[in-house]
Amino acid sequence: MVWEPWTGCYKISDGCTYCYYYGLYSKRCGQNEVVKTDDFYKPMETIYMPRKKITKYKMESGKTVNTCFTTDFFIPEADEWRTEAWNIIKQRPDLNFLFITKRIDRFPISLPNDWGEGYDNVTIGCTVENQDLADYRLPLFTSFPIKHRFIACGPLLSNINLTPYLHNIELVTTSGETGREARECDYNWILNIREQCEKADVAFEFRSTGSQFRKDSVLYNINPKMQHRLACETNINSVG
Numbered sequence: 001m002v003w004e005p006w007t008g009c010y011k012i013s014d015g016c017t018y019c020y021y022y023g024l025y026s027k028r029c030g031q032n033e034v035v036k037t038d039d040f041y042k043p044m045e046t047i048y049m050p051r052k053k054i055t056k057y058k059m060e061s062g063k064t065v066n067t068c069f070t071t072d073f074f075i076p077e078a079d080e081w082r083t084e085a086w087n088i089i090k091q092r093p094d095l096n097f098l099f100i101t102k103r104i105d106r107f108p109i110s111l112p113n114d115w116g117e118g119y120d121n122v123t124i125g126c127t128v129e130n131q132d133l134a135d136y137r138l139p140l141f142t143s144f145p146i147k148h149r150f151i152a153c154g155p156l157l158s159n160i161n162l163t164p165y166l167h168n169i170e171l172v173t174t175s176g177e178t179g180r181e182a183r184e185c186d187y188n189w190i191l192n193i194r195e196q197c198e199k200a201d202v203a204f205e206f207r208s209t210g211s212q213f214r215k216d217s218v219l220y221n222i223n224p225k226m227q228h229r230l231a232c233e234t235n236i237n238s239v240g
């Protein structure tokens, strides 16, 4: 299930360099303009069931809602809309809203007054792609009150020492970069992060090899359709 209350993004870090969604597509469609969408109130939309004579939400209870996957929930251009978005999230405690961000440093802006230690129905993933960004973003990420959090290492561009930042983290995901100009992802980096997670008792998932995948000193060019499957076939995930 997807909710895009706004759309559009622009590059802010190393991992954005070959962002597939905002490369050619952005030039054609103006995707680097941040705009509020017609779906802004989607989680509140209802449908009347004449046979049962009941009105129910279109977004079914109990689902995970992938939020802002064509933008960033914390992008500055959405500051004026975010308060209302938080309010919608609060009104649907039966859904799990999940967002991934490269702008976790903007988390406190427009935070609801009753946020407290975090809403139970919000899961936030902080993206890091190299050590410098991990050392900048993760101390902030782990210091903010968030009930459910994970680290998304993607696109993984180097080995990363995550060990100082793994407390209160539910999951670490890893994936290589996709696309014609993708930079390589070394399987040793993946294994190293997995080992750190094991030691810290944090769930680990290898999601995608990326397009340029180095294993046992051999560089493989992997078809996009195979990248997720090959990552799964390594059988190194601690989650399904």
Ligand code: SF4
Pocket: 009, 010, 011, 012, 013, 015, 016, 019, 021, 022, 070, 071, 072, 102
């Ligand atoms: S923040 Fe994400 S969506 Fe935005 S340009 Fe960077 S990689 Fe693309």
